Structures are given as structure tokens and as C-alpha cells.
Amino acid sequence: MSAHLVDIKPFARRGVCPALSAPMQTGDGLLSRVAFTDGMSPEDLQNLCALAALHGNGLLDITARGGVQFRGLTVKSANALEVDVLALGLPLRQGLAVETSPLAGLDDTTIADTRAIVSRISDAAAALNLHERLAAKMSVIVDGGGHVQMLDLLADIRLKAIDGDFWQLMLGGAEAKALKAGVLRAGDAAAIVIELLVHLAEKGPNARGRDLDLETVCGICGDRLIERNVDVPTTAAVPYGFMRLTDDLSAAALAPAFGQISAEALSALCRKASALGIISVRPGPAHGLFFVGREGACEALLSHAQQAGFVIGADDPRSSIAVCAGEPACASAFIPTRDLANHAAVEFAALLDGSLTLHLSGCGKGCAHPTSSLLAFSGTAEGLAFTFSGRVSDIPDVILPFAEQKAALSRLARLYEKEHKPGENARTLLDRLGRQKIVAALRQDDR
Numbered sequence: 001m002s003a004h005l006v007d008i009k010p011f012a013r014r015g016v017c018p019a020l021s022a023p024m025q026t027g028d029g030l031l032s033r034v035a036f037t038d039g040m041s042p043e044d045l046q047n048l049c050a051l052a053a054l055h056g057n058g059l060l061d062i063t064a065r066g067g068v069q070f071r072g073l074t075v076k077s078a079n080a081l082e083v084d085v086l087a088l089g090l091p092l093r094q095g096l097a098v099e100t101s102p103l104a105g106l107d108d109t110t111i112a113d114t115r116a117i118v119s120r121i122s123d124a125a126a127a128l129n130l131h132e133r134l135a136a137k138m139s140v141i142v143d144g145g146g147h148v149q150m151l152d153l154l155a156d157i158r159l160k161a162i163d164g165d166f167w168q169l170m171l172g173g174a175e176a177k178a179l180k181a182g183v184l185r186a187g188d189a190a191a192i193v194i195e196l197l198v199h200l201a202e203k204g205p206n207a208r209g210r211d212l213d214l215e216t217v218c219g220i221c222g223d224r225l226i227e228r229n230v231d232v233p234t235t236a237a238v239p240y241g242f243m244r245l246t247d248d249l250s251a252a253a254l255a256p257a258f259g260q261i262s263a264e265a266l267s268a269l270c271r272k273a274s275a276l277g278i279i280s281v282r283p284g285p286a287h288g289l290f291f292v293g294r295e296g297a298c299e300a301l302l303s304h305a306q307q308a309g310f311v312i313g314a315d316d317p318r319s320s321i322a323v324c325a326g327e328p329a330c331a332s333a334f335i336p337t338r339d340l341a342n343h344a345a346v347e348f349a350a351l352l353d354g355s356l357t358l359h360l361s362g363c364g365k366g367c368a369h370p371t372s373s374l375l376a377f378s379g380t381a382e383g384l385a386f387t388f389s390g391r392v393s394d395i396p397d398v399i400l401p402f403a404e405q406k407a408a409l410s411r412l413a414r415l416y417e418k419e420h421k422p423g424e425n426a427r428t429l430l431d432r433l434g435r436q437k438i439v440a441a442l443r444q445d446d447r
């Protein structure tokens with residue numbers, strides 16, 4: 001056994017990110033995660049599928065941040081998996097999570113190419129060994145715009161392109177709630193991010209981007225922080241479907257339902273992608289797999305993927321549901337989240353119109369959706385907790401008996417059918433009805 005495997009994170013430290021060399025204990029064995037700095041061939045992804053079947057339980061997660069997780073490992077098989085994955089020579093991310101669009105460098109619709117800034121931050125962080133001293137979940141997002149939206153992803157430090165020359169600096173949380181610290185020139189952006197990371201490292205492993213206040217940031221940035229706070233327009237990017245990148249290249253963005261897929265099914269999709277001449281694939285936000293190739297190949301792959309049960313459009317009700325591993329895969333879970341998600345996708349498909357997120361969480365930790373959602377359900381020791389327009393970690397509006405989990409979701413569907421006005425989307429409807437009426441509907445005993 002290699003030395004680092006002696007260091008497997010015990011269950012009590014589940015907040016630590018599972019990496020390839022530091023697997024985490026879950027309800028269905030150990031879990032290892034890899035993330036990528038570039039695209040790979042469909043054959044490479046097929047090889048990863050084969051390793052998931054060989055060493056794990058044959059299930060793969062594509063995470064909300066574009067990581068690939070192997071499930072059902074043992075100490076021995078996790079060790080073997082690490083050796084085999086490294087032998088594939090894939091562009092694996094090491095050290096600090098510096099994230100950008102999976103289509104970076106390929107997408108002509110971006111405002112700015114992020115690759116140089118990402119490389120400078122990653123290289124400097126590695127040279128300074130910062131990831132050893134920073135919080136395990138520390139993340140930097142460099143968002144150059146384009147087809148892939150990153151605004152819902154939490155980031156300790158976020159750079160968002162205003163144009164080719166200027167970047168907005170934001171700190172903590174998802175974009176809507178982040179502290180907008182000011183504007184940086186492109187030439188200063190990477191150096192300032194590194195200085196902020198060094199500052200956080202000096203504060204210790206619990207310091208996060210949200211702990212930085214404006215005075216501290218101004219002190220670090222000096223006159224490189226331009227007193228010009230602009231609202232960066234958010235483009236109406238859609239998470240899945242056909243995306244034209246350049247005159248010659250397109251992307252097919254699709255996702256496994258609820259972020260999980262069998263190695264066999266993903267391998268079959270990769271075989272099809274290879275046969276169609278798809279050039280590369282890279283996982284990305286919203287559990288997406290971004291296949292890049294010629295227009296015809298991408299369109300054919302999307303059509304095939306839809307037949308195979310993948311999500312290929314934001315109008316798929318499953319794309320409005322954020323769901324974690326739940327029972328039995330996670331030992332902390334109180335409810336079988338995926339079972340409930342399948343029930344919801346069928347029972348109230350009309351309500352899941354893309355205007356809201358239904359969050360189904362196995363416990364109050366909220367791994368699948370750390371930010372607020374309009375409908376947030378989570379398992380607790382007492383029953384199914386519901387929070388309207390909040391996070392699953394908030395104090396719930398009501399806790400329903402376990403036995404009524406599916407019935408509660410069905411009651412929401414009936415409420416929608418009864419109250420829905422033509423032309424009104426689900427978010428507007430639920431906002432109009434308000435918390436009290438929704439909670440009353442959930443409580444109703446209609447058995």
C-alpha cells in the first residue's frame with residue numbers, strides 16, 4: 001500500500017474533497033475524484049469507464065463542477081485505480097482548483113480567452129505549494145463568458161471578463177452574492193489572485209474568500225484595483241444542447257440524468273462519439289459532458305444521447321433537479337434522493353420548466369446545491385425538511401413524516417395544476433402563492 005493511502009480520510013472528515021490520491025469514505029465504499037485541465041478523446045473517457053467497472057462498482061458521477069467520481073472502491077482498488085488512471089496520461093488537474101469553461105480556447109463567443117490567466121495562477125500556486133496550506137475546497141474561477149455559464153458555482157475568488165482588457169474581481173459565494181471588489185487590468189489579474197491566495201494561506205486552512213473584506217483587498221491590490229465597478233452583463237447561456245463554437249467546430253453538451261451514469265452506458269456513448277468523429281470531450285458545469293467536433297457529428301451525438309436517456313436540453317425536467325448521492329450511496333443520507341428525483345421528474349414535469357431548481361438532499365449538508373433554491377427538501381433524523389427559497393442548511397419551514405416523501409411532491413404537482421395561469425412559469429407561480437400557501441399544501445393529508 002502506498003504511504004498516502006494510509007492517509008485515507010476517515011468518514012468524520014467528509015468535508016474534505018475526495019481526490020484521486022485521497023479517496024473519501026461514503027455509503028457505497030470509497031470515492032475518488034479527478035478533474036481535468038483540458039479535453040480528452042472519447043477513447044480516453046472510455047478507458048476511464050473501464051477502470052470504473054474494473055476497480056469500483058461501475059458507477060460514475062459527473063459532478064456539478066465537472067469532476068469525474070469513481071464510486072464503490074476499496075482501499076486496495078482505490079490504490080490500483082490511481083496507478084491505472086495516472087498511466088493513461090490524461091490532463092489531470094493537480095493542486096489548487098482553478099476552474100474555467102470546458103470550452104476555453106475553442107469558443108469564439110467568449111469575451112476573453114482564459115487559458116493564459118488560468119495557467120499563470122495554477123503555475124504560481126503550484127510553485128508556492130499553496131494548495132497544501134489553503135482550505136481543501138478553495139477554488140478560483142476564471143470566467144471568460146461564452147457558451148458555458150459558471151455564475152452558480154461557488155468560488156473563493158472569481159475573475160469575470162468585462163472585455164479583453166479588464167476583469168471584474170469577486171470574492172466568495174456564487175456570483176450573485178459575491179463581493180464585487182473592483183476591476184483589474186488583464187495584466188494584473190493573475191498576480192492579484194495569487195497575492196490574495198497567499199494572504200488566505202497565511203491566515204490558515206480555514207480562511208476562505210468570503211472572509212476577505214474590501215479594506216483588506218484594497219490593501220493588497222493598491223492602485224491596481226480600479227475604482228470602477230461595472231455590472232457585467234450575464235448572457236442567457238443554456239447548459240445543454242448544440243453550441244456553435246467557431247466556423248468549423250461545434251459542441252454537443254449533454255449530461256447523465258442526476259449526474260450519475262453506469263460505466264457501460266457512458267462507454268457506449270463514447271464509442272458512438274468516436275464513430276462519429278468527435279474530437280474531444282471534457283466534463284464541465286451542471287454535470288455536463290462537452291463533446292467537440294463538426295456540426296453534423298455533434299447533432300448526431302445529441303440525437304443518439306437523447307435516445308440513450310441523457311439530458312440534452314434545459315427543457316428536460318430532470319435538468320431542474322439538483323440531487324446528491326443520497327441513500328444508500330452516502331452514509332449520511334436520510335432519504336433515497338435519486339428515487340425521489342425520478343418520482344418528481346415524472347410526477348411534476350410541468351412544474352420543472354427550467355425556471356426553478358428543485359433540490360433534493362440526503363441530509364442538511366446540501367452537497368448537490370450549496371446555494372439557495374426555490375424548493376429545497378432534505379432528509380433529517382425527524383423526517384423530510386422543506387425550505388421555500390433557501391438552502392437545505394437553513395431552518396426549515398416544515399418537516400414532513402418520512403412516509404409522506406413522495407406524497408408531498410405529488411401535492412406540489414396538484415397545487416401547480418390547480419393554481420397555474422396560462423403563460424405563467426413555475427417560479428412566478430410559486431412566488432405569487434408564497435411560502436405559507438406552499439407549506440399548507442405540503443402539509444395537507446390527502447391519503
Ligand code: SF4
Nearest residue numbers: 324330362363366367
Ligand atoms: S448532502 Fe447528500 S451526498 Fe452530501 S453528505 Fe448529505 S446525503 Fe451525503
